[in-house]
Amino acid sequence: MNELLRTLCDLPGISGFEDAVRDYIRTALAPFADEMHTDAAGNLVVFRRGRNRPKRRVLFAAHMDEVGFLVTHITEDGLLKFGAVGGFDPRVLLGRRVRVGDAAVPGVISIKAIHLFEKEERENVPAVSALSIDIGAADRAEAEAAVSLGDPVVFDTEYTEYGDGRVLAKALDDRVGCLALMELCQSDLLYDTWFGFTVGEELGLGAAFLAETLCPDRAVICEGTTAADLPGTPDHRKVCHQGDGAVLVYMDNRTVYHPAMFRAVSAAAAKIGAPYQVKEYISGGTDAGAIHVSARGVRCAGIAVAVRSIHSAASTASLADIRAMCDIARACTESEEIYND
Numbered sequence: 570m571n572e573l574l575r576t577l578c579d580l581p582g583i584s585g586f587e588d589a590v591r592d593y594i595r596t597a598l599a600p601f602a603d604e605m606h607t608d609a610a611g612n613l614v615v616f617r618r619g620r621n622r623p624k625r626r627v628l629f630a631a632h633m634d635e636v637g638f639l640v641t642h643i644t645e646d647g648l649l650k651f652g653a654v655g656g657f658d659p660r661v662l663l664g665r666r667v668r669v670g671d672a673a674v675p676g677v678i679s680i681k682a683i684h685l686f687e688k689e690e691r692e693n694v695p696a697v698s699a700l701s702i703d704i705g706a707a708d709r710a711e712a713e714a715a716v717s718l719g720d721p722v723v724f725d726t727e728y729t730e731y732g733d734g735r736v737l738a739k740a741l742d743d744r745v746g747c748l749a750l751m752e753l754c755q756s757d758l759l760y761d762t763w764f765g766f767t768v769g770e771e772l773g774l775g776a777a778f779l780a781e782t783l784c785p786d787r788a789v790i791c792e793g794t795t796a797a798d799l800p801g802t803p804d805h806r807k808v809c810h811q812g813d814g815a816v817l818v819y820m821d822n823r824t825v826y827h828p829a830m831f832r833a834v835s836a837a838a839a840k841i842g843a844p845y846q847v848k849e850y851i852s853g854g855t856d857a858g859a860i861h862v863s864a865r866g867v868r869c870a871g872i873a874v875a876v877r878s879i880h881s882a883a884s885t886a887s888l889a890d891i892r893a894m895c896d897i898a899r900a901c902t903e904s905e906e907i908y909n910d
Contacts, residue, residue, distance in 0.1 A: 570892065573751065574736070575728040577744035581668065583637030583654045584769045586721040587611060590633040594747065594766055598754050610778040613766040619758035623908035628763045628785035628867075629753060629898065630856050631746025631792065632770030635739065636880050638722035640669065640702075643713055647706030649676065651722055652697070655771035659697050661881040667702060670720035676704040724882040734888045735811075741884045742793030743770065745874045749791040749895045759903045767856055773823075776856035780863035787830065787907050788869045790857045791898055793886070794818070794848065796875035806850050809875040812887045814844025815894040818871035820851050823858025830870035833906035838897045845893060848873070870907075872897050 582590035591613050599605065604616035613633070636655030643649055649669065665678045679701050702722065706712035726739040738744075750764050763783060768775035780788070794816055798807040809816045815838070819831050838845045857869040874894050877885045901907055 570748065570895070571730065571888065574744065574748050574891070575738075577747055578728050578738040578740045581673070581721065581723040582633055582635055582740070583721045583723060584634040584771045584774070585654070587633040587768045590747070591766065594633070594751060597751060601755050608778060608782060610775050611768040612775050612779045614779065614783065615754055615764040615766070617754050617758055617762050617764065619760040619762060621760050623760040625786035625908050625910075626763065626784065627760070627908055628765055628780075628783060628788045628860070629750050630765040630767055630776060630779070630788055630790050630860065631750050632743045632767045632775065632856055633747060634768055634771055635723065635742070636771050637724070638667070640716055640718055640720045640722065643709050643716075643718070644701070645709050647704070647708045647712040648679070649702035649704065649712065649716065650698070651700070651702055656880055657697065658880075659695055659700065661878070662697070662700060665882040666725040667722050668725045669702065669704060669716050669722050672715070674704050674715050675725065676702040679703045726882050730888075735885055736888055737883050737885050739882060739884065741874070741876050741886050742879050743791070745793050745886065745891050745894065746791035748891070749898045752895050753898060753902060756899065760908045762902060770856050773854070773859065777859035777863060780860040780867060784864045785860070785867055788857065788860045788867050789834070789898065789901055789907070790855045790860070790869060790871045791894060792855045792871060792873040793876040793879060793884070794873035795853055795879050796877045798875070799877070808850040808852060809846055809848055811875045811877055811885070812890065813846045813875070815846070815890060815897050816848050816873040816875055817845050818848045818873060821854050821871075822852060823854035824861050824869060826857065826870055827868035829906065829910070830868050833904050834870045834872060834897065834901055836906070837900035837904050841896060841900045843893045843896045843900065845897060
């Protein structure tokens with residue numbers, strides 16, 4: 570599991586530029602897939618035949634994209650201005666190493682030295698527009714020889730196992746979900762199952778196209794979710810706790826997950842004794858926001874991993890929590906309530 574997760578997290582793939590992630594997953598799953606195609610939006614759709622034909626068409630979904638940036642301007646001094654792709658707190662960006670474009674040009678997100686800040690600047694969070702990416706270019710011409718406007722920018726973060734079974738990486742949101750789906754695709758399944766590796770989730774896109782064309786009856790979304798279990802956060806706003814198992818979701822900012830699906834996933838987790846917790850604060854959103862309102866309506870459930878410092882250069886998660894999510898997703902593939910109710 571660890572090496573697969575390392576590979577997935579290291580791949581570049583901001584929203585709209587998921588090619589490397591999609592290519593890797595497609596190659597890895599080709600020997601196992603009964604059907605596979607990429608739709609017009611870029612979603613990778615995989616069908617795996619099970620031992621039985623279920624009453625319901627069931628989709629497991631996870632998004633391939635990560636948060637990042639696009640180059641929007643090159644200054645006369647050779648610095649890159651950029652726009653955010655996905656939600657960011659600018660405070661997590663200062664001094665972060667990045668890679669720019671297909672050539673993975675190294676750079677660092679910069680701002681003027683703290684010594685030059687005026688008093689009011691010290692008291693306010695700098696806007697993304699105040700930041701630049703320094704790629705070591707002497708001037709605009711030298712920068713333009715290395716990068717172009719519209720180039721994607723990803724964090725340059727080394728995947729690291731640390732502490733008591735924890736991992737630090739970029740893009741845990743949502744390469745943990747991709748990991749879970751890949752494991753399922755490579756396993757023997759009780760029922761026919763569809764898998765969707767989606768694009769553009771950080772912008773609220775891809776999954777809508779997938780759901781409209783596939784028309785599933787049920788969907789299980791595997792995700793990374795915010796863990797705010799840090800000092801200074803009131804208990805009722807911590808959302809979930811890293812190390813306490815997978816996170817089951819009953820509601821977020823885009824979806825009320827179907828109560829029967831929530832009960833079915835909870836029962837599947839209890840049946841195998843997998844540790845899980847329930848999300849304690851309504852926040853964020855997932856592909857379910859697009860899927861559950863598609864076509865004639867889709868009953869959705871969510872299984873997540875608690876991720877600290879989400880949408881940053883160095884998010885963290887518990888490997889035991891990731892294992893729990895994968896195990897619960899596996900148990901869901903044998904749920905009569907999900908496939909035949």
